Amino acid sequence: xxxxxxxxxxxxxxxxxxxxxxxxxxxxxxxxxxxxxxxxxxxxxxxxxxxxxxxxxxxxxxxxxxxxxxxxxxxxxxxxxxxxxxxxxxxxxxxxxxxxxxxxxxxxxxxxxxxxxxxxxxxxxxxxxxxxxxxxxxxxxxxxxxxxxxxxxxxxxxxxxxxxxxxxxxxxxxxxxxxxxxxxxxxxxxxxxxxxxxxxxxxxxxxxxxxxxxxxxxxxxxxxxxxxxxxxxxxxxxxxxxxxxxxxxxxxxxxxxxxxxxxxxxxxxxxxxxxxxxxxxxxxxxxxxxxxxxxxxxxxxxxxxxxxxxxxxxxxxxxxxxxxxxxxxxxxxxxxxxxxxxxxxxxxxxxxxxxxxxxxxxxxxxxxxxxxxxxxxxxxxxxxxxxxxxxxxxxxxxxxxxxxxxxxxxxxxxxxxxxxxxxxxxxxxxxxxxxxxxxxxxxxxxxxxxxxxxxxxxxxxxxxxxxxxxxxxxxxxxxxxxxxxxxxxxxxxxxxx
Numbered sequence: 001x002x003x004x005x006x007x008x009x010x011x012x013x014x015x016x017x018x019x020x021x022x023x024x025x026x027x028x029x030x031x032x033x034x035x036x037x038x039x040x041x042x043x044x045x046x047x048x049x050x051x052x053x054x055x056x057x058x059x060x061x062x063x064x065x066x067x068x069x070x071x072x073x074x075x076x077x078x079x080x081x082x083x084x085x086x087x088x089x090x091x092x093x094x095x096x097x098x099x100x101x102x103x104x105x106x107x108x109x110x111x112x113x114x115x116x117x118x119x120x121x122x123x124x125x126x127x128x129x130x131x132x133x134x135x136x137x138x139x140x141x142x143x144x145x146x147x148x149x150x151x152x153x154x155x156x157x158x159x160x161x162x163x164x165x166x167x168x169x170x171x172x173x174x175x176x177x178x179x180x181x182x183x184x185x186x187x188x189x190x191x192x193x194x195x196x197x198x199x200x201x202x203x204x205x206x207x208x209x210x211x212x213x214x215x216x217x218x219x220x221x222x223x224x225x226x227x228x229x230x231x232x233x234x235x236x237x238x239x240x241x242x243x244x245x246x247x248x249x250x251x252x253x254x255x256x257x258x259x260x261x262x263x264x265x266x267x268x269x270x271x272x273x274x275x276x277x278x279x280x281x282x283x284x285x286x287x288x289x290x291x292x293x294x295x296x297x298x299x300x301x302x303x304x305x306x307x308x309x310x311x312x313x314x315x316x317x318x319x320x321x322x323x324x325x326x327x328x329x330x331x332x333x334x335x336x337x338x339x340x341x342x343x344x345x346x347x348x349x350x351x352x353x354x355x356x357x358x359x360x361x362x363x364x365x366x367x368x369x370x371x372x373x374x375x376x377x378x379x380x381x382x383x384x385x386x387x388x389x390x391x392x393x394x395x396x397x398x399x400x401x402x403x404x405x406x407x408x409x410x411x412x413x414x415x416x417x418x419x420x421x422x423x424x425x426x427x428x429x430x431x432x433x434x435x436x437x438x439x440x441x442x443x444x445x446x447x448x449x450x451x452x453x454x455x456x457x458x459x460x461x462x463x464x465x466x467x468x469x470x471x472x473x474x475x476x477x478x479x480x481x482x483x484x485x486x487x488x489x490x491x492x493x494x495x496x497x
Contacts, residue, residue, distance in 0.1 A: 001192065001199040003118045009132035013194070014048025016139040023058040023184075027068070028217040030057040030187035035212060038189065042205050050194040051201075052117065052137050052173070054145050059185040063219055066288075066296075068178040069112035070220040070281045078211070079119065079172050081148045082284065082298040083412060084110035085419060107417070108181055110296075113148060113174025115211045117192040117204070120147065121167040121301070125155035131374075131413075134171055137192060140416040144179070145190065147171040150299050150307065150423060153379060153408040157396055162428060162436065163404035165304030171413070175211050230275040237269045237401045240453060246398045247449035253394065254445055264385035264394050267440030268456050269401040273433075280306035280429040295421040297410050305433075307405050309426030313382065315409050316373055317419040325377060353446050374409060374420065383407035383422055383440065404428065406438040425459070 021037065024030050037055050046053070069082055085107070120134050134147045149171030152163075159167070177188040189212065193204040238246060243266075250264050284296050287310040295314070300306040316325040348354055384407075385391025406428075411420030428436040439459035441452045 001116075001118045001194065001197050001204075003120045003137060003194075003197070004122050004130050004133045005197055006133055006136070006194065007196070009129055009136050011136070013050045013052060013136060015046055015051035015053070016137075016142055016145070017051070018054040018056065018142040018144065021055070021057045023060050025060050026217070027059060027063065027185075027187055027219065030059050031212075031215065031217045033057045034187060034189050038191075038205065038209060038212065041191070042209075045201050045205070050196065052142075052145060052190065052192040054142060054188060054190045056144070056179075056186050056188045059187060061185060062180060062183050063178075063185045064221075065108070065110040065112040065178045065180040065185075066281055066285055067219045067221050069114065069298075070285075071216045071218045072114050074214060074216075075114055075211075077303055078115045078175075079113075079302050080115075080298070080300050081113040081172060081174065082110070082281070082296070083148055083410075084288070084296040086293055086295060106181065108144075108179040108186075110180045111146075111148070111174075112178045113172065113176070114215070115175030115207075116172040117175045117190040117208075118173050118194075120149070120169070120171040122169065123159065123167045126151050126169045130169065134413050135415075137173060138413060138415040143415055143417060144188075145173060146412045146414045147173050148299070148412045150297075150405040150410040151374075151378070151408045152405055153383070153403040153423075154392060154396065156392075157402060160402035160404070162305060162430075163402055165301040166299075166307070166405060170299065170301055175208055176215055231272060232275055233271075233273045235271045237271070238399075242400070243268065243453055244449040247443055247447065247452060249398065250394060250443045251445070251447060254443070260387050261390045261394070262386045263381060263442055263444045264391040265381075265383055265407075265440045265442050266395065266398060266452075267403060267407070267438060268460075270437040270439070270460050272435045272437055274435075277431050278429050278435055280308045283427075283429070284308055284310070294425075295410070297421070297423070299405070299410070305428045305430035307410075307423070307426065307428055309410065309421075309423050311410070311421045311424050311426065313422040313424060315377055315380070315411070315420040315422050317417075318373060319417045323373065353444060356444055356446075378409050378422075379407065380422065382442070383424060385442070403438065407440065 019037070021033050024033060034055055034057055041053070041055075065084070066082055069080060072080070118137055120130065122130060138145055138147065149169060150166070151169040152159075152166070155168045173190055173192065174188075175190060177190065179186040179188060189208060191201075191204050191208050193199050193201040236243075246266055250261075250266065253259055254261050254264070280298055280300075284298055287294075288296060294310050294312045296308075296310050298306055298308045314324070314326045316323055318324075379388060379392070381388070381391075384395065405423050406426050408423050409420040410423040412418060424438075424440070426438055428438075437460050439456050441455045441459075443452065
C-alpha cells in the first residue's frame with residue numbers, strides 16, 4: 001500500500017493503536033506471542049475502514065537489531081531498513097532529551113525493519129501532501145510507529161537507473177520490526193489498512209501472516225571487523241582531468257565580480273567491483289566500532305540496491321518543541337598518535353579556509369531555523385554550497401552522475417518526534433554489481449583542485465574503512481533551540497560529504 005496515493009491526507013485514520021504484551025526471554029517466544037496475537041486479531045477484526053495497529057513483545061535481553069536483520073537474508077524481495085542513532089549531546093550537563101530507559105516507548109538504540117505495512121514513494125519532489133500522507137499514519141500516542149526512509153539530494157535532477165526504485169523519496173513503516181534498547185529488545189509487527197487505497201484489513205492481515213511465516217528467530221552475530229575482499233576494478237566519475245576542469249570552473253564563478261556564489265560542494269562517484277559480493281549489513285557492522293558517534297543506516301526498496309552509510313552529520317532531531325541541529329565542514333585524516341591528532345586539530349582550527357566554510361554553514365542555519373525544518377535545512381551548505389540555489393544549479397551542470405539519496409536527508413518521522421541525518425559517507429551496494437561510493441568536498445575561494453582530489457581519495461580509501469575516516473577531526477557546530485529561547489552552544493570537533 002502506497003500511502004502517498006490517498007486523495008485527502010488530512011482525513012484521519014479510523015484507529016491508531018499500540019498493544020504491548022508481557023515480556024519474554026527470547027526472540028522465538030516473541031514470535032509465538034505475535035503469531036497468536038495476529039490470529040486473534042484476524043478473528044475479531046477492527047470495524048474501521050482504515051487504521052494502524054502495532055503489536056510489540058519486549059524481550060528481556062539486548063540483541064543487536066542488525067544481527068536480527070542479517071538472519072532474514074531470505075527476504076531479498078521485500079523492502080528492509082536499518083537505522084542506528086547516537087547518544088544525544090549534553091547541554092549544560094543535562095541530557096538534551098531525557099529518555100526513560102524503563103519506559104517501553106523510550107527511543108531505541110537501533111531498529112531493523114522488514115517488509116512494509118505501508119510505504120510512501122513518489123517520483124515528484126517531496127511535498128506537503130506527501131508529508132501529510134506519512135503523518136496520517138503516525139500518532140503521539142503511539143510514538144514508536146515510525147516511517148523510516150530517505151529523500152533525494154536534488155529532486156529536480158533526473159533519476160538514473162540505479163536509483164529508480166527509490167523514487168524522489170522512499171519511506172516505510174516496517175511490517176516486521178526489531179527494536180534494540182539499552183538492556184532489552186522488542187519484536188514488533190505492524191498492520192495498516194485503508195479501504196480508500198483498496199487495501200482492506202483482510203488483505204493486510206494476509207500479507208502480514210505470509211511474511212511472519214518466513215521470519216527467522218535465529219540471530220546471526222556479525223563480526224565487527226572489516227571484511228577482506230579484493231578490489232577487481234575501480235573507476236571514478238569524474239576522472240581527475242574532468243575534476244580539475246569542474247573545480248576551476250567553480251572557482252571562476254566564485255571569484256567573479258558581483259557573483260553571489262561563495263561555496264559549492266562537488267562530489268565524485270567511485271565504482272568499485274570486488275572479487276566477492278559485498279554484504280551491506282556486514283559492511284555496516286564493521287563500521288559500528290569506528291563510528292560510535294555516527295549514524296548508521298541501510299535502506300533497500302523491494303528488489304533494489306541497498307543504500308548504506310556511516311554519517312557523522314545530523315540534519316536535525318525534533319522532539320515536540322525542541323530542535324537540535326548541527327552544521328559541519330572540514331575534514332582531516334587521523335594522526336598516528338594522540339599528539340599528532342592534537343596538532344591536526346590545531347591546524348584545522350587555525351585554517352582560514354576551513355573557518356570560512358564553517359562560518360557559511362553556521363550563518364545559513366541560524367537564518368533558516370525559523371522556517372519549516374526539513375525543507376529549510378536541506379540541503380545544507382556542507383553538502384551543497386551557498387547560496388543554495390546557485391550552488392545546486394552549478395552542481396547539476398557540473399556533476400556527471402546522479403547523487404540519488406547521497407547527501408540527502410536519511411532518517412525517520414514519528415508522531416511527536418523525528419530525526420534525520422545527512423546521507424554522506426555512503427554507498428549504493430548491489431549483489432553482483434559491487435558498490436558506488438560517494439564523496440564530496442567544499443570548493444571556496446582559495447581551494448586547490450589537486451588538494452580537493454586528495455581529500456576525496458582520503459574519504460574513499462581503504463575499501464569499507466572509507467566511511468569511518470575523519471570522524472574525530474572536524475568542525476562541529478550544534479544548534480539547540482528550546483522554544484521560545486534560542487541556545488547555540490559551540491563545540492569544535494566536523495566533517496563534510
